[in-house]
Amino acid sequence: MQLTVWTYEGPPHVGAMRIATAMEGVHYVLHAPQGDTYADLLFTMIERRGKRPPVTYTTFQARDLGKDTAELFQSAARDAFERFKPQAMLVGASCTAELIQDDPSGLAEAMRLPIPVVALELPSYQRKENWGAAETFYQLVRKLADKDLRAAPREGRRPSVNLLGPTALGFRHRDDVVEISRLLGTLGIDINVTAPLGASPADLARLGAADFNICLYPEIADTACRWLEKTFGQKTVHTIPIGHGATRDFIAEVAALAGVDAAAALDDSRLPWWSRSVDSTYLTAKRVFIFGDATHAVAAARVARDELGFEVVGLGCYNREFARDIREAAKLYGLEPLITDDYLEVEDAIAKLQPELVLGTQMERHIAKRLRIPCAVISAPVHVQDFPARYSPQMGFEGANVLFDTWVHPLVMGLEEHLLTMFRDDFEFSDSAGASHLGHGSAPAPTRHPGPVPGSTAPQAPSAQPEEWTPEQVRGDVAVVATGWSPEAERELLKIPFFVRGKARRNTERYAAEQGIAAITLDTLYDAKAHYAR
Amino acid sequence: MTVMAPILAPTGIDCAPVLRERGQREVFCGLTGIIWLHRKIQDAFFLVVGSRTCAHLLQSAAGVMVFAEPRFGTAIIEERDLAGMVDCNEELDRVVDRLLARRPDIKLLFLVGSCPSEVIKLDLSRAGQRLSLKHAGRTKILNYSGSGIETTFTEGEDACLAALVPDLAASAPGAAPELMIVGALPDVVEDQFLRIFAQLGTTTVRSLPARRAGDMPPVGSNTRFLLAQPFLGETARALEDRGAVRLDAMFPFGAEGTTNWLHAAAVAFGIDEMHFRSVIAPGRERAKRAIEHCRTKLAGKSIFFMPDSQLEVPLARFLAQELGMVPLEVGTPYLHRRHLAQDLALLPRETVISEGQDVDKQLDRVRAAKPDLTVCGLGLANPLESEGLTTKWAIELVFSPIHGFDQAGDLAELFARPLRRRDVLKV
Numbered sequence: 020m021q022l023t024v025w026t027y028e029g030p031p032h033v034g035a036m037r038i039a040t041a042m043e044g045v046h047y048v049l050h051a052p053q054g055d056t057y058a059d060l061l062f063t064m065i066e067r068r069g070k071r072p073p074v075t076y077t078t079f080q081a082r083d084l085g086k087d088t089a090e091l092f093q094s095a096a097r098d099a100f101e102r103f104k105p106q107a108m109l110v111g112a113s114c115t116a117e118l119i120q121d122d123p124s125g126l127a128e129a130m131r132l133p134i135p136v137v138a139l140e141l142p143s144y145q146r147k148e149n150w151g152a153a154e155t156f157y158q159l160v161r162k163l164a165d166k167d168l169r170a171a172p173r174e175g176r177r178p179s180v181n182l183l184g185p186t187a188l189g190f191r192h193r194d195d196v197v198e199i200s201r202l203l204g205t206l207g208i209d210i211n212v213t214a215p216l217g218a219s220p221a222d223l224a225r226l227g228a229a230d231f232n233i234c235l236y237p238e239i240a241d242t243a244c245r246w247l248e249k250t251f252g253q254k255t256v257h258t259i260p261i262g263h264g265a266t267r268d269f270i271a272e273v274a275a276l277a278g279v280d281a282a283a284a285l286d287d288s289r290l291p292w293w294s295r296s297v298d299s300t301y302l303t304a305k306r307v308f309i310f311g312d313a314t315h316a317v318a319a320a321r322v323a324r325d326e327l328g329f330e331v332v333g334l335g336c337y338n339r340e341f342a343r344d345i346r347e348a349a350k351l352y353g354l355e356p357l358i359t360d361d362y363l364e365v366e367d368a369i370a371k372l373q374p375e376l377v378l379g380t381q382m383e384r385h386i387a388k389r390l391r392i393p394c395a396v397i398s399a400p401v402h403v404q405d406f407p408a409r410y411s412p413q414m415g416f417e418g419a420n421v422l423f424d425t426w427v428h429p430l431v432m433g434l435e436e437h438l439l440t441m442f443r444d445d446f447e448f449s450d451s452a453g454a455s456h457l458g459h460g461s462a463p464a465p466t467r468h469p470g471p472v473p474g475s476t477a478p479q480a481p482s483a484q485p486e487e488w489t490p491e492q493v494r495g496d497v498a499v500v501a502t503g504w505s506p507e508a509e510r511e512l513l514k515i516p517f518f519v520r521g522k523a524r525r526n527t528e529r530y531a532a533e534q535g536i537a538a539i540t541l542d543t544l545y546d547a548k549a550h551y552a553r
Numbered sequence: 554m555t556v557m558a559p560i561l562a563p564t565g566i567d568c569a570p571v572l573r574e575r576g577q578r579e580v581f582c583g584l585t586g587i588i589w590l591h592r593k594i595q596d597a598f599f600l601v602v603g604s605r606t607c608a609h610l611l612q613s614a615a616g617v618m619v620f621a622e623p624r625f626g627t628a629i630i631e632e633r634d635l636a637g638m639v640d641c642n643e644e645l646d647r648v649v650d651r652l653l654a655r656r657p658d659i660k661l662l663f664l665v666g667s668c669p670s671e672v673i674k675l676d677l678s679r680a681g682q683r684l685s686l687k688h689a690g691r692t693k694i695l696n697y698s699g700s701g702i703e704t705t706f707t708e709g710e711d712a713c714l715a716a717l718v719p720d721l722a723a724s725a726p727g728a729a730p731e732l733m734i735v736g737a738l739p740d741v742v743e744d745q746f747l748r749i750f751a752q753l754g755t756t757t758v759r760s761l762p763a764r765r766a767g768d769m770p771p772v773g774s775n776t777r778f779l780l781a782q783p784f785l786g787e788t789a790r791a792l793e794d795r796g797a798v799r800l801d802a803m804f805p806f807g808a809e810g811t812t813n814w815l816h817a818a819a820v821a822f823g824i825d826e827m828h829f830r831s832v833i834a835p836g837r838e839r840a841k842r843a844i845e846h847c848r849t850k851l852a853g854k855s856i857f858f859m860p861d862s863q864l865e866v867p868l869a870r871f872l873a874q875e876l877g878m879v880p881l882e883v884g885t886p887y888l889h890r891r892h893l894a895q896d897l898a899l900l901p902r903e904t905v906i907s908e909g910q911d912v913d914k915q916l917d918r919v920r921a922a923k924p925d926l927t928v929c930g931l932g933l934a935n936p937l938e939s940e941g942l943t944t945k946w947a948i949e950l951v952f953s954p955i956h957g958f959d960q961a962g963d964l965a966e967l968f969a970r971p972l973r974r975r976d977v978l979k980v
Contacts, residue, residue: 020602020628020629020630020631020634020641020644020645020647020648021628021629021631022626022627022628022629022648022651022652023605023608023626023627023628023629024608024612024619024622024623024625024626024627025608025612025619025620026605026608026609026612028605029605029606029609030604030605030606030609032606033606033609052582052668052700052701052702053578053580053582053701053702053705054580054581054582054583054584054610054668054700054701054705055582055606055610055701056577056578056579056580056932057581057582057585057610057613057614057932058609058613059579059931059932059933060613060930060931060932061613063931063932063933063934063935063936064931064935067935068935068936069935069936069938069939070936070939071932071933071936075577076577077577078576078577078578078701079702080701080702080703081671081700081702081703083702084672084702095577098576098913102913113606114604114605114606114668114669115604115606115668115669115672115701115702118635118669118672118673119672142632143604143605143606144604144630144631144632144634144635145631145632147605382620385620389620
């Protein structure tokens with residue numbers, strides 16, 4: 020058993036729901052107890068869909084267990100078929116139904132429905148959401164693709180590709196598809212099928228007619244792409260077009276496979292100039308910590324270092340299936356990768372590193388807020404604000420523009436706060452003004468550090484979270500050894516802007532430990548500052 | 554002071570025939586109750602023994618609370634536990650020991666059963682007894698089921714409170730009558746009720762659940778209890794088993810509901826009628842004034858309740874009797890006729906009461922009826938809005954302070970706001 024408060028991924032059947040909801044004409048009959056319908060509201064609320072996900076749950080209860088839950092499943096499947104008239108059906112079990120072993124696959128087969136029925140085996144106690152989505156998409160492709168279909172000879176026609184991977188509840192999938200489709204259009208390439216998002220079973224049947232495949236999101240489409248490669252001999256484009264450089268690489272790879280001229284599409288983003296303009300000089304070597312799904316984390320690291328001039332000090336992902344990609348990437352930055360689905364480990368790493376910017380998921384947003392570090396979101400899981408109304412892709416040249424604005428925004432806010440802090444004693448400013456990006460009426464966060472501050476004059480706002488566990492408490496680690504700070508040094512530390520205060524404290528204590536200094540004085544603080552000067 | 558009509562207890566126990574449906578149900582399971590229960594009992598921790606689905610549900614429902622290191626968590630059952638590679642009970646002990654070692658502030662630990670833990674027949678009550686011995690003197694360990702196969706949404710609170718009852722101290726023999734308010738209310742509402750009871754002069758008033766594990770009320774034949782929530786069937790039965798007596802009343806929503814509810818206690822404790830009226834008059838008047846401005850918006854409007862929390866019947870009564878709305882169908886996951894008798898009697902004759910759900914058939918009825926307002930869950934609200942219907946999402950009614958005189962206006966406003974919004978938007 021694993022004690023969990025928060026999970027980066029849902030169970031695998033939620034991944035299957037993401038595929039079913041993304042597609043047209045597919046219905047998912049899920050053998051599941053009453054209550055599992057909570058997952059509907061991820062789609063109706065977070066993604067704001069105006070339609071119910073195409074999922075029928077058997078919603079069995081205790082009183083059904085003594086009787087025939089298998090019969091319940093068949094009648095639910097029959098009713099769903101009659102009411103929704105899907106072109107294809109997915110059948111499977113959630114974690115509880117997996118335990119009662121009703122075999123949806125055999126039960127559905129016995130019904131002899133006049134449509135393709137894809138039975139899903141999603142091991143709930145080993146696998147998670149992304150794996151469930153990938154497996155579901157792969158099984159659908161395998162079942163529905165017309166295996167006799169091949170791309171027509173290339174004479175006198177434009178090249179054509181399949182765009183694979185976008186799903187429901189995918190981070191910015193909606194706009195990424197628009198951006199990449201536009202880009203392919205500029206190159207003179209036709210899109211044969213985009214799937215699963217917006218595709219029907221009939222569309223999946225036509226997959227074989229494309230010249231090659233573009234795997235936009237490996238977490239979802241990698242398995243299906245490998246099968247298509249084997250079955251139809253279609254090559255796969257593996258470059259993920261996130262960032263300016265990666266988009267150019269992507270164009271080059273696509274153009275080479277399609278035999279077209281890449282020049283037409285190289286219409287640059289504004290990112291390079293924005294990044295070179297003098298206003299961005301202060302971004303140089305800002306220490307950034309990156310965490311998310313492997314694809315977005317690896318792409319973000321390249322953009323951070325090569326296109327914004329940050330220093331990547333931490334890199335990790337929560338989906339173990341793609342650990343190899345993260346390991347490869349981490350080597351480029353001389354880092355030890357963090358591969359974990361335990362957010363407390365991530366919090367620990369961030370607290371230890373004291374980066375100046377965190378790029379992560381919804382969870383890192385909260386961790387960063389607690390540690391008072393600027394943060395931007397680069398990967399699912401995300402909350403409702405990251406399914407925006409406005410056009411905001413991550414991919415392609417417009418995506419690069421979006422990345423620049425999104426990542427720099429919290430830092431500019433940081434500067435604003437810096438000024439507030441600098442002029443804290445100015446009669447018109449005060450610490451209690453709070454941070455602008457934390458919304459109106461936000462009190463300054465309580466300072467969190469290992470020991471009490473003797474003679475502290477920092478205003479202590481009442482904590483909105485009276486019962487935080489520190490990572491040390493949670494993991495029972497040895498608490499950070501609180502070195503003795505002299506009151507004078509403590510007061511000096513409080514004059515340092517809050518967003519570098521953590522780093523200054525850490526550096527000073529490390530320096531004191533290395534030098535064998537027991538009591539930290541003003542001199543120690545400034546000696547350490549000089550020692551670590553970059 | 555306006556002269557009040559005498560407060561008559563409606564006698565018609567039976568209501569119109571109930572439409573009972575089986576089929577796909579779009580409802581939460583009882584685990585969801587943890588979201589508000591863990592805020593109420595300040596030194597309790599809720600440990601769900603379940604799957605990743607359970608953890609995912611809790612974080613979806615708890616939203617931002619998760620990030621404040623809440624007092625709940627999930628012990629996720631893994632392949633190893635199922636394959637018999639490790640002993641589930643040993644694993645559970647390990648998780649609990651670790652948890653309690655780190656959170657010495659926890660005085661009460663609930664082991665909460667889920668669908669997976671029940672299907673694999675993991676006996677949490679024995680685990681609770683075993684662990685209680687181990688952690689005796691520091692942490693009490695109880696268990697209940699919040700699984701979807703056993704419970705719907707608010708029934709999770711019922712199961713939790715019912716698990717507390719056998720553990721309550723026994724009242725002293727021959728003790729004076731005491732009043733117990735049963736059901737987790739927001740602190741601000743609970744305090745308002747306690748103030749009114751103090752003014753009325755009822756002797757001792759206690760709440761179940763109390764805000765701390767050590768302050769749970771005693772129970773015995775001298776206990777008279779008022780249900781503050783309509784979904785507490787099991788808890789009421791457990792209290793009655795220990796000799797407590799339920800005071801029959803409407804549920805305390807709006808001016809009338811709250812008056813009737815308070816009056817039930819006043820009668821039981823022999824409070825003078827004139828004194829009662831003078832004590833409640835200011836609150837009652839405030840409530841009436843506060844709902845008045847919503848009445849123009851809501852009177853004559855039809856409303857359709859899809860089943861969610863069992864609050865549907867008393868809320869429909871409030872909307873019909875005090876705001877002039879027309880309830881077309883009132884769906885509830887479970888209908889406790891005896892506890893709801895007084896509210897049911899005040900619903901219009903034409904109202905259809907439905908118990909259980911076949912969600913697609915019920916949606917067909919909603920579309921046919923075209924109600925002005927549909928109360929439903931978040932999985933259905935946006936889809937119905939996109940079809941042109943106006944909705945009020947039901948969960949808010951469980952998470953917001955809505956009981957008592959001083960929340961009557963807020964409660965009416967919860968229903969008026971979606972209609973007002975529909976009218977102001979020009980897009």
